[in-house]
Amino acid sequence: xxxxxxxxxxxxxxxxxxxxxxxxxxxxxxxxxxxxxxxxxxxxxxxxxxxxxxxxxxxxxxxxxxxxxxxxxxxxxxxxxxxxxxxxxxxxxxxxxxxxxxxxxxxxxxxxxxxxxxxxxxxxxxxxxxxxxxxxxxxxxxxxxxxxxxxxxxxxxxxxxxxxxxxxxxxx
Amino acid sequence: xxxxxxxxxxxxxxxxxxxxxxxxxxxxxxxxxxxxxxxxxxxxxxxxxxxxxxxxxxxxxxxxxxxxxxxxxxxxxxxxxxxxxxxxxxxxxxxxxxxxxxxxxxxxxxxxxxxxxxxxxxxxxxxxxxxxxxxxxxxxxxxxxxxxxxxxxxxxxxxxxxxxxxxxxxxx
Numbered sequence: 001x002x003x004x005x006x007x008x009x010x011x012x013x014x015x016x017x018x019x020x021x022x023x024x025x026x027x028x029x030x031x032x033x034x035x036x037x038x039x040x041x042x043x044x045x046x047x048x049x050x051x052x053x054x055x056x057x058x059x060x061x062x063x064x065x066x067x068x069x070x071x072x073x074x075x076x077x078x079x080x081x082x083x084x085x086x087x088x089x090x091x092x093x094x095x096x097x098x099x100x101x102x103x104x105x106x107x108x109x110x111x112x113x114x115x116x117x118x119x120x121x122x123x124x125x126x127x128x129x130x131x132x133x134x135x136x137x138x139x140x141x142x143x144x145x146x147x148x149x150x151x152x153x154x155x156x157x158x159x160x161x162x163x164x165x166x167x168x169x170x171x172x
Numbered sequence: 173x174x175x176x177x178x179x180x181x182x183x184x185x186x187x188x189x190x191x192x193x194x195x196x197x198x199x200x201x202x203x204x205x206x207x208x209x210x211x212x213x214x215x216x217x218x219x220x221x222x223x224x225x226x227x228x229x230x231x232x233x234x235x236x237x238x239x240x241x242x243x244x245x246x247x248x249x250x251x252x253x254x255x256x257x258x259x260x261x262x263x264x265x266x267x268x269x270x271x272x273x274x275x276x277x278x279x280x281x282x283x284x285x286x287x288x289x290x291x292x293x294x295x296x297x298x299x300x301x302x303x304x305x306x307x308x309x310x311x312x313x314x315x316x317x318x319x320x321x322x323x324x325x326x327x328x329x330x331x332x333x334x335x336x337x338x339x340x341x342x343x344x
Contacts, residue, residue: 009257009258011257011258014257015257021257023257023258025248025249025256025258025277025280026279028237028246028247028249029224029246029247029248029280030246031223031224031240031243031244031245031246032244033246034237034240034241034245034246034247035241035244038241051203052201052203055234057230058229058230058233058251058255059233061230061231061233061234061237062227062233062237062247062249063237065200065206065233065234065235065237065238066237066238066240066241068203068206068238069206069207069210069238069241069242070241071203072203072204072207073203073206074200074201074202074203074205074206075200075201075206075234076197076201077197077200077234084197085181085183085186085187085193085195086181086183086195086197105197107198108197108201
């Protein structure tokens with residue numbers, strides 16, 4: 001088993017001064033490590049049928065679609081406003097300064113499917129919470145949240161709903 | 173075998189008036205169809221070792237990372253300017269109006285690895301050609317181009333280098 005954490009690169013002052021960015025590109029370019037990471041995440045869901053993975057743009061697509069392939073699940077895109085071509089449902093959420101919006105195709109979220117919400121990284125949890133609200137709006141069943149990396153110091157976990165499974169593979 | 177083409181939605185006038193957008197979200201949300209699509213693409217490379225898939229942001233990430241998982245390859249991100257945290261190599265290319273740039277991490281492209289360039293859709297071929305130039309700059313070995321969908325009327329194929337394999341799963 002590869003030491004996956006060691007393959008993540010730490011980049012100082014990105015995207016802004018004072019932030020230590022955890023760069024997963026050095027892990028995913030390694031085919032063996034990438035497969036090990038996806039397999040380890042899939043293992044967490046071995047006793048539950050996940051129908052669709054709701055992946056947050058854009059790095060969430062990388063981890064989410066490989067995991068969806070492995071689990072036999074479908075992929076649902078959660079994107080910034082204006083990027084999806086058909087009818088959407090959207091959620092506006094607060095950032096440190098100002099607001100942002102995410103949306104998904106209305107026909108991609110339906111009751112009767114079991115959804116996993118996935119992003120590459122859990123930081124403050126704002127986007128993940130907005131994704132949860134998006135799925136709740138359409139009364140989807142939500143199995144939990146999955147992340148490749150979690151920055152535990154930022155307490156994103158505490159912002160997410162109680163009584164829902166939160167899984168992260170690599171913790172800082 | 174699912175009729176994958178039938179699962180693609182046609183959206184009129186997106187992103188601008190007069191364009192018929194081929195929307196893959198209706199295919200990829202279907203777990204069975206998504207897996208079949210990736211398996212069918214993987215079959216094309218059954219006799220060649222692909223080391224890394226260079227995926228073009230953002231929908232290329234969806235198809236590319238699932239295919240990389242299946243093939244045991246690594247994932248290399250080709251992104252718009254300013255999104256990658258470490259040292260990059262970039263290529264500027266002409267659009268219908270104006271210019272755009274794509275870049276990749278310098279350390280993700282090296283001679284000695286066999287690369288597949290992947291995007292979800294081949295239209296006029298401008299971005300794919302720029303991706304090829306990016307890899308050429310770093311003297312990478314390039315196995316070919318792969319697309320989930322090809323719009324044959326737009327002749328993107330003719331813009332790409334001769335004597336290199338170009339594979340697309342679904343043609344219009």
